[in-house]
Amino acid sequence: MTFAAAIAQISPKLGDLKSNLALYEQKIRAAAKEKVDLLLFPELSLTGYFLRDMVPSVALRLSSPEIETLKRLSRDVGFVAGLVEESPDYRFFNAAVYFEGGEIRHVHRKVYLPTYGMFDEQRYFARGDRLRAFDSKFGRMAVLICEDLWHPSAVYVTALDGALAVLCPSTSPLRGITEGEPQDDNARYWELINRTYAETFGLYLIYGNRTGFEDGVGFWGGSEIVDPFGEKIAKANYYEEDFIVAEVNFDSVRRKRTMAPLLRDEDIDxxxxxxxxxxxxxxxxxxxxxxxxxxxxxxxxxxxxxxx
Amino acid sequence: MARNGGPGVSVKIPTNVTLLRRILVSFVQNEVEKVGVCRVVVGLSGGVDSGLSAMLAAEALGPKQVLALVMPYKSSNPESLAHAELVVQKSGIESLVVDITPQIDAYFAGFPDADQRRRGSKMARERMTILYDHSARWNALVLGTSNKTELLLGYGTLYGDMASAINPLGDLYKTQVWAVAEAVGVPEVIVRKKPSADLWAGQTDEGELGFSYREVDRLLYLMVDGRHGRHELIDAGFPAQLVDDVTLRIMNSQFKRRLPVIAKVSHRTIDRDFRYARDWGK
Incomplete structure (x- = not known):
């Protein structure tokens, strides 16, 4: 299976659902023009990240009109949206929703909510309790949100569940400066683990980060699509908005897993x-x-x- | 004693000037423009911090969008004025000189016994009100110039030079300020001179603080950024007295880094359980 995957590296407005939805629409239409099949938006990019007490006011039921709009937009291009999902029992989740063919195909609720240092997610969000791969028209994939990926177990489980690609919407703040490096320390760590996971589990790692600032905290961008051999087949600019596209070909997964059948040899028991x-x-x-x-x-x- | 593999007193604060410059310029651009304005005003003292802030803003917004206010008092070192003028010439920013002597002298005529500290703080706050007045006149944000070292040590005047809308330097140690200032072209004479608040003749920051910025920066970097504890810092070669003095300074100046304390009586108190980003809706 071959398809064109893209990442919209955007800078949403904090707490402004309406203008972010307009931004989504613009990017999805642009993607359709470029014959993109699958588009990844960053984590919470429909709402902004440091929401704090705004969480309930930007949360969306899966039955809300905004979600209907997103469904309609997915008729030509499949995409992952990052939003606050409100459950029927009034819990709020940091969620990523996969839309395809006018329908919701998968919802991932972020499992690992960082609540340390500059992060405060568990104060405002309920914790997801599932790590699942799902079938899309492009093949079997998984969505893991930002910090989820810092837990190797999450990638391990979804890889064993059959994911050929991991889509990771992220809102990763820049921090840490090292001499002579083109990017901050956090960006460099992400690039290391993205490549490690792609090669270790023999899958595509599609990592979509945002850019811009919220209260002085900058997000480093640098979105990337890494193939199972660890090659960056698309790489976005650091620290500025960007849009990247690459051809994903699951034959690469086949070749990689033939050469290094690590998943086959996993002893689950x-x-x-x-x-x-x-x-x-x-x-x-x-x-x-x-x-x-x-x-x-x-x-x-x-x-x-x-x-x- | 410092050992291989340990933190050691030779710890070097990273000064990746290319990356810092890129981040700080886009910070100024982003945080100014999203408020719906395109300009900043900055108080230019002739020192390296305000010189750097002004030049970063000129790079971010264009020099004609930056207004530097130079606000000397009659006892200010004439060199300060000359150095501020160097930054204006080098960067091409707009500038205005406002002599604060009349209002300061008029005020202290009523309080002739006021000591240097009171006078210095009053001047810092006088300059703040002028900056905010011009920010209203010019539809601009007030650009901050306090660096991380002085913010942590509490070496600044609350609601004076510490007041601003956005501050590109607040997470940079003085050591980093020097490095970035050199890279963005703050005139060398400003980068090389001894830092001074110029509150009275002959004053230097390091003389008043009792230690050098380069030394305390290394200590703060390990203590704050690296989360090294007291015994680790002493093991790394810092004098116990210095470690304790600096720790106390940070603790005792915490009030300067917070909003005023509010008595909680309701279910939702500002900044305690009424929590929103400043960039709310932006």
Whole structure:
């Protein structure tokens, strides 16, 4: 399967849904003219990133008129939109929605919400609880949002779930300066992991970052499409708006996985067994261990309570 | 003692001037234009910070969109005025000299006992009101000139030289300011001279602070950016006294880096649980 993938490296207005929707429309129409098949927008690019208390006022139900507009726009070009999704029980998710052929084909709710340093996402968003690949007309793909990709387990799971391409909408702030480098430290780290994942899992890594500033925080742009051999087949400029297109050809995935059948050789049972052992260890704990255990072991919890 | 692999006193603050210049210029462009204006006003002291701020703004917006206000007092070092004029000539920005002597002297005629510190702070705030007045007259934003070193040390006048709408230098240590200033062409005589707030004759920042900027910058860089603890800093070769003094300075000047403290009585208090970006809707 061959298709033209593109990234709209835009600079949305913070909290201005209407003008960002107009920007989306403009980019989608431009993409259609250029015969783009699949277009990636950055994380939360329909709303802006540092939303804080604006979250509820820019959130969209999947039944909202704005979503209907996006569906209509997807008749010619498939695209991933970055937005705040409001669930029927009034939770707000940092979500990426894949539109294709006039319909929603997939929704990914960001799982790993950074809440440290300059980030405050878990204060405002509910956490997604799924890592899934999905079928598009171009083949099987996955969407992981920004910080999700900093967890190798997320890429690992979606690769095993059959993704031939990982689409990563991102809003990555520039930070850290090193002598003699053309980009900031954070940009360089992203480029390292994008390439590592593409080569390790033998897939296309389509990474769409935004640009512009919000309250002095700049976003470094530098969006890229990396093929399974680690080649950047398209690379956007740093620190300014851009639009890039590249031909994605899943024959490359086939060739890469033939040469290095790492996914074929994955021992899922071994991994699961070892993870279960680690999870069962008395000293095992993470920030969300209580929450995760509660979800998985309701019966045991009752017993614990009775003993108390 | 510094060892290989450890932080060491030889730690070098990164000064990638090409990248910093690019980021700061686009910061000024972006944060000014999204407010719906195209101009800035900046107080030009003749020093390296305001010289750099002004030249970055000239690069970002075009020199004719930058108005430099030079605001001497009668006791200001004449060299300061001359150096400010050098920046204006080099960058081609607009400029205006406003002598603040009459209003300062008129005010202190009523308070003749005021010490140097009070007089210096009053002058800094007088200049601030002039900048904001011209920002209204010229439909412009006030461009800040405080660097990270002085912001962390609290070495500035609250609502005086610390006041601005946007500040391209607030995350740059003095060491980095010097490097970028050199790269963007701030006249060498300004980059090389000893920094001074010029609040009274012969004053130098380093003399008043009691340490050099290059030394304290390395300490701050490890302490703030690198999150090194007290014992690590001492192990790296910094005198315990300096580490403690600087720590105390940062703590005691925290109020200068925050909005005024508001008594909470409602469910939603500004900046506590009423949280919005300044670039709201922009």
């Amino acid at each position: 071994l991994t699961v067994n070892e993870l279960m052992r680690i999870r069962g260890r008395p000293d095992w704990s993470t920030v969300n261990s209580q929450q995760s255990k509660a979800k998985r072991e309701p019966a045991k919890r009752k017993g614990d309570k009775a003993r108390k």
